[in-house]
Amino acid sequence: MSLFSIRLFTAPIFLVVAAGSIVISYLAKDPALKDLFNSDAVFLPLLFQNLFDFGGNIRDWYLTPAPYFFPDYLVFLVSHYVGENIYSRIVIFAIIQTSIMFVFTYLISRQLEKKSALFTSTLVTILMTWLSLNAGEPFILMLFSAFHFGAFISSMIFILLLLLYPKCKTNSHRALILSIQSILTFLSSLSDTLFVVQTLIPVFFSVLLINIIFHEKQFRNYLPATIPLPFGILGLVLYPNLIEHNTRYSIVIGIEKIDVNFSTILSIFNQVIVKTPFFGVAFIFYLAFSVLCFMYLLKKRFLFNISKQLIQIIIFVFFSILSMLFVALLVTNQAQLPPRYYIATFIWPIIIGTIVCAYMLKNKFFYFYCSISIVISVYLCLNALSIARNNEVSDDFYPKDISCLDRAISEENLSNGIAQYWDAKYIQAFSKSGVTLAQYWDDLNEMRWITSKTFFKNNYDFAIVSKDAKLFKKSIEQINIVIGVPQKTITCGNRDLLIYGKNNFRTRKINIPGDSYKWLGCNLPTVSGNYTSKCEIENERNSKPGALSFGPYEKLPSGNYFFEIEYVSDQRKSDVVGDWDLAIALPEQAKVLQNGTLLGTDAKEGKVSGFFSIDSVFNMEKIEFRTFARTGQRIKIIYFVLKRLT
Template identity: 30%
Template sequence: MLGKKIQAILNCAILASGLVLLILKYPSNYPLASTLLSADALYLPALLDDLFKQGGKLADWYLTPAPYLFPDLLMYSIAWIFFKSPADQIIAHAVLQVVGTAFFIYLIASKCTSKNAGAAAVLAAILFTLLGLDFGNVETLAKTGNAYALIFTSAFHYGAFLLQLIVLSIVFLYADQRRNEKSLWLAALCVIAFVSALSDSIFLVQFSLPFAGALLVLRLQFRNSRLYSFPLLAAPLFFSLLGMKSYDFVISNRTKYPIEIEISKLGQQFDFLRNFFFDMFLQQPLIAVFLIAFYGVAFASIFYWPKSKHDDEKSTRLRFLLIFSLVSALTTIVATSVVTNLSSGPRYLIPFFYWPPIITIIVIATVLRSNKLHFISLAMLLTLAFHAPENNEDDSNPAVAQVKDIRCIVEEIKASGLHKGIATYWDAKPIQVFTGGMLKLLNTRAN
């Protein structure tokens, strides 16, 4: 059995190795680069360049429907301050998100298992890095996209999932405090729930509602659990609703989509989702089987749970995570199905894809020793290190063509010394960001 200090050093070394591979392999991944050239993904660097390089004003901006104020803007600002190149900023932001994900998985795991929380968090981070980079190279994923690559991107709703990890960490910390020490953690929970829903209202659907539902199920099953309390049940939901409703008072130029539910279009939404999942299951059968098995176990856990021989509270929390992940997946899929003016895709289904690996790894950490978890992480690192991306680098690859087109346009603009222009929404941000802020473009509505 390794000592705690040696385990901590080994965990940090494995995570650092994974981040180095991420930094090295990220730029050569053309399908991933194509996603990063999307106007949606370049919203934050364009905003920061305008505010701090060109003297723009926030009040003049028509922000994206989800303004992504926290944590996306905060984390990207750190990358923007320390790196001048947009490409370096994007990679630095990806690293920050992976590290943040690992840290808060560690906090959650430490409250759900008595051992190996650090090794479990590192294993989850390495797994998501492998899936995000490796599966991003498969051209057949073009129809469905790669949900696991979203851990590298900004302004694609991954921040809302990271906030779920943060809030659950605070919830478990709150539950373990003495009664007279709970108020500070509850206040932090309320503030984060408010800011989260203000930044991205999908937080209400993916976390606040499912969290309240899972707590009610927990109350019916375990009346003596420290996790259940009325403040925990009510506070995140109330302050999430308050944050969502505060959008109109905080954001100057409102761009949030109204919620539209048209009965006549529901069939189209269901068809799209059915085809999406069908394509995903055909293209990623191992992941599909795993997801089906996981949610089957999560559903069964509502009715049956084996008694723990050690810490009943920690066992109860594992069960709570299973139930919460199931309810979160259901509310997310239902919301995506019935809101007819919302396009479906991986970015709206992040909890569905990410919670199963996280919870499974936490459960495995209760059974396996840390050295075995480290061995699995190292095997994944070796797979990532020696698996060369199968990128088709000629112009027949749409992702390569897009990267080359942007480079060509940017070089011409820099050579000609242009400073102002007009472009469509999808072209304006990539060109503006990769010219280093020297060009100010007016976005038009047409694509």
């Protein structure tokens, strides 16, 4: 066996170590991977289970703000059919996504430094495996589905096509490359806006800059950076027309939050560098090297005689980092951009930095690659052995608290319940009882966010409340007020299971035709009145201005309704003592459906009633009924009733 063959044999050994480390960390439930099983992370597994195992419809889903159609859906489709359950599918997805990154790193390396392409891609893969298992976000997202890593994979494919384009010898081949680029751009920008920020814009400016500096006159050399642009815009524009429920974040740029955003960016960079000082030093060196390359380029020179194509990619990565930092610094309508938005910022330097090392070290790169790979492989093996010894290795994920919940739910023959966001998809994904959980806020309003509308029911069987939840803290009290005390409460770990019986539990007072509810005066908010001992609202003749009663802000399905309010006034029946209006409480401005006057009642109980309709466009919007006492008038509000007719 030749020395070259022996060298080639090292790559599969290191790759097997990397893959084995990932699998063992999963199967042994490595604490470092705990976030891989939270409600955010199980979105795609649960979506595919709903679509392909239970006959669901994607139009019923409130998708993630970035829908991740490509390549995440394609990759997870394979994982879904290969894996037996959600847990195994998550593991398989992680291995496939890591393998895809390896393949495209190899293909990009072949275009830039062909001799060491296998060693370069292997070193990048084993470095990324080490970082993903030890450094947290954003590196660990290589193992996640639907967390922006797919946009980075798309970026790798796009850069490969960009490198292949100048090597095409015929117009038909160039047209093919541009066509693939355009389709990729449309799918990627539709799937994740980050592709536009971190790939499309930086490619445009890097290609434009280099072509201008070197006085490139051939129009075709501008095409790979310009032709995809309209397809990227098309993907962004068509999103609202293709997605049933629009959840995409809007981005507002301004200077109002520069100081806060700058602190957030520094915090993220500090977090990454402190966790892995080795990477931090290498990252800073890479940035300094990129700046030098840029300065030399402006003088029409290539630092260390690096090839033009490699310089172009170095400049692209430099612009990609600047583009992301620019958006992160100026965005004003987001609380903060977490580390997952910086995947390209931190991972491109690993890939291109390794390729630069291979380019400069030439034949000596093998020893560089081998030394680092051996050290990391030994660490990964020892770490995997330690994790396997300290944890139970199993191809299933069935925590004790979920097992406890399953037993209680199965014994009572229950199926539909509610829970907070961080419990709902997590428990549903790993439960073996076939339970369906709808997400709810503290106030028992539906949380239609990254879930299916079919999970929400008119009636439920139970509620799950976490004792240490950040959301859904007051729900036991809220449920008791609306429904009453549960038939049974069972504690499973840090969660309480509130059992109400089959279809005995409602979160909305009015769901279906025939439902009605009476709000006593003291159940309604007031500005100008006071609550009485008989649960009424009453004002004084000289009370401050404002609504005597308002609310109840009940979300109503589209349909036809009856309303009634009972009140008392000491004035004659012919006197106008107040006013009322019925409106849909929209976020910007209320839409008034009806209004009228309140007449005196001769100190007896009087009523105002009527009918109204909620159009489908206002389905599940909040209703508000307001009363106002005119100056010098005294009114007592006894109750307000709503009834759904159809």
